[in-house]
Amino acid sequence: MATRRHILAGLVASALPRLGWADAGSPAFLAAARMPSGDFALHGLTEAGAMIFAIPLPARGHAAAAHPTRAEAVAFARRPGTYALVIGCASGTLRARLTPPDGRQFNGHGAYSADGSLLYTSEVVAETSEGVVGIWDTAGWHRVDEFPSGGIGPHELRRLPGSDNLVVANGGIRTDPQDRSKLNVETMRPNLSYLSPEGALLEQAELPEELRQNSIRHLALAEDGTVAFAMQWEGDPAEPVPLLGLHRRGEALRLCPPREEDLFAMRGYAGSIARSEGMIALTSPRGGVVQLHAEDGAPLATLARPDACGVAPLPGGFLVTDGGGAITRLTPEGFRPLERTASAWDNHLVRI
Numbered sequence: 001m002a003t004r005r006h007i008l009a010g011l012v013a014s015a016l017p018r019l020g021w022a023d024a025g026s027p028a029f030l031a032a033a034r035m036p037s038g039d040f041a042l043h044g045l046t047e048a049g050a051m052i053f054a055i056p057l058p059a060r061g062h063a064a065a066a067h068p069t070r071a072e073a074v075a076f077a078r079r080p081g082t083y084a085l086v087i088g089c090a091s092g093t094l095r096a097r098l099t100p101p102d103g104r105q106f107n108g109h110g111a112y113s114a115d116g117s118l119l120y121t122s123e124v125v126a127e128t129s130e131g132v133v134g135i136w137d138t139a140g141w142h143r144v145d146e147f148p149s150g151g152i153g154p155h156e157l158r159r160l161p162g163s164d165n166l167v168v169a170n171g172g173i174r175t176d177p178q179d180r181s182k183l184n185v186e187t188m189r190p191n192l193s194y195l196s197p198e199g200a201l202l203e204q205a206e207l208p209e210e211l212r213q214n215s216i217r218h219l220a221l222a223e224d225g226t227v228a229f230a231m232q233w234e235g236d237p238a239e240p241v242p243l244l245g246l247h248r249r250g251e252a253l254r255l256c257p258p259r260e261e262d263l264f265a266m267r268g269y270a271g272s273i274a275r276s277e278g279m280i281a282l283t284s285p286r287g288g289v290v291q292l293h294a295e296d297g298a299p300l301a302t303l304a305r306p307d308a309c310g311v312a313p314l315p316g317g318f319l320v321t322d323g324g325g326a327i328t329r330l331t332p333e334g335f336r337p338l339e340r341t342a343s344a345w346d347n348h349l350v351r352i
Helices: 004-015
Strands: 029-034 040-045 051-057 061-066 072-077 084-088 093-098 104-112 118-125 130-137 142-152 154-159 166-170 191-195 201-206 214-221 227-233 244-247 272-276 279-284 289-294 299-304 308-314 317-322 326-331 334-340 344-351
Touching: 029 061, 029 072, 029 317, 040 061, 061 344, 072 104, 118 142, 118 154, 130 154, 130 166, 142 154, 142 166, 142 191, 166 214, 214 272, 227 272, 272 317, 272 344, 279 308, 279 317, 289 308, 317 344
Parallel strands: 061 104, 104 154, 154 214, 272 308, 308 344
Antiparallel strands: 029 040, 029 344, 040 051, 061 072, 072 084, 084 093, 104 118, 118 130, 130 142, 154 166, 166 191, 191 201, 214 227, 227 244, 272 279, 279 289, 289 299, 308 317, 317 326, 326 334
C-alpha cells in the first residue's frame, strides 16, 4: 500500500523534467561490462557499436531494462543479486536503488509495463528458489505488489507485444543462496509461465520429461506473441539436446535442434538469444559459437566466435558482443568487425 511519503515522492518525481533517449545520445543498446580497471559499468551503444556512455555499477551486472520513452534504465546485478539501480542515462545519475524484501534476491532481469509506470522484477526466495515477480511504481520507486512467477528459479521475464501480460522463463533450478551451487538437478522442472499484470496464471508450458533438465533461461519475442527460448542443459553432457524452443499460447511447444554435425557445438549452453527479420540467433560463450535458425526453428548456420555472449537485433542481422571486447555485426554470411574495446562484455545485450 502506498504511504503518504511514497505519494509525495511520486508527485515530486512526476514534476521533474523527463528526458527522452535522444537526450542520452540515442543509444540503440544497453550492455553491462567489466572495464580495464576492473570496475563495472552499464554502457549505451549505437547500432554501429560505438560507445555513447558508460555509467559505473557497484558490482558485476547482468541485464538492464530500458524505459519505453524516457532515458532511464534499471541495471540488475548478476544473479543472485541484491541491487537494481535506476539510472538516468542522459545525466549518468543514480535515481534510485531498489532492494528486494528480506530473504529475497533479484535474478538478473526486469521489464517495464507498456506505459512505463510499473517495473516487474524477476526474484527468488533465497532459501527455496521459489519464484516471485516484484512490482515497483516508477514514479516514486516503491514496491507496490508481488505475485508467484509460476515456478522455481525464474530468470528472464518479458512483456508480451501489445499487452501487459508477462512471460517468465522459470529455469527450474534451486540454488544455494550463497555459492549458487545447484541443489535439485535430478528433480528440476523448468517452464514458461504466462501471467496477467495482476499475477493470474494464464498458461504454462513444460518441456517433455526426458528434457526436464534443460533449464529455460532467456527469451526473444515475435510480434505475434511467439516466444523463442534459450536453454542450458544440466543433464549428461554426452547427450545432445536442443537448446532452442518455440512456443505460442494455445499451441504445442516446439523444440528446434541444430544440424546433426553441430549437436555438440554449444556444449549444452545457450547464453543469450535474439530475433531479427525472420532469424533467431543463439550465443554460446562456452562453445565459442553463435547458431542461426530460421523463425520456424530450422537451422541455418553455426559460426565460430570466441566467448560470444550478448546478441540483439539489427536490420538484416544481429549485433554480437563478446568477453574479449569485440563488437561485431552478424549476418548469415558471417561476422563483420565493428568495434574493438577494452571492456569484457557480459552475456546480455538489450535493444532499446
